[in-house]
């Protein structure tokens with residue numbers, strides 16, 4: 001398969017990229033790194049990427065910033081970091097990418113454990129991750145041309161056996177699952 005991997009140089013990207021590359025052609029993209037440039041918080045940049053990179057079977061996103069801090073420190077501006085970048089960035093990736101992905105392609109988004117097992121100082125991540133999961137559940141009912149969508153919801157990556165993380169992303173891309181939130185290390 002030809003896989004567009006957004007955030008390939010990040011903590012998760014560096015783990016899954018070499019493994020996926022054993023079986024698939026990987027096109028990497030990031031804000032400042034990778035084969036192509038994309039800023040998830042900029043819709044025009046998403047559209048530009050899909051116009052440039054053609055014939056994509058699977059799009060994996062392991063990118064998106066979020067604010068970390070307690071409830072008292074949180075305000076609209078800080079909340080918007082995660083909403084515009086990680087949540088709307090990944091939603092817009094699908095809204096735009098659905099027009100370009102090959103038939104029977106797939107989207108794999110990344111949310112995180114804070115959606116349903118929050119710990120203190122992570123309210124922004126809880127909101128954003130929950131939004132991503134809800135988007136995946138509902139979009140999976142409507143995507144056309146056989147296109148599938150799943151979310152990987154990892155716990156802290158440094159605590160996860162890397163095989164579990166790799167298996168989760170591989171499963172979403174290679175198996176015929178749709179509308180699943182794959183929880184890793186809960």
Ligand SMILES: NC(=O)c1ccc[n+]([C@@H]2O[C@H](COP(=O)([O-])OP(=O)(O)OC[C@H]3O[C@@H](n4cnc5c(N)ncnc54)[C@H](OP(=O)(O)O)[C@@H]3O)[C@@H](O)[C@H]2O)c1
Nearest residue numbers: 007009010011012030031032033039040062063064112157
């Ligand atoms: N690490 C964890 O323990 C963990 C656990 C659960 C969930 N997650 C989630 O998984 C995702 C990836 O985490 P990570 O730890 O691998 O992140 P990371 O190490 O910070 O790496 C982020 C990657 O995404 C790219 N990126 C960042 N902002 C971008 C943007 N606006 N547009 C396009 N590319 C962008 C970066 O590229 P450049 O360097 O070129 O900017 C980099 O390749 C995040 O959404 C995070 O919340 C992470």
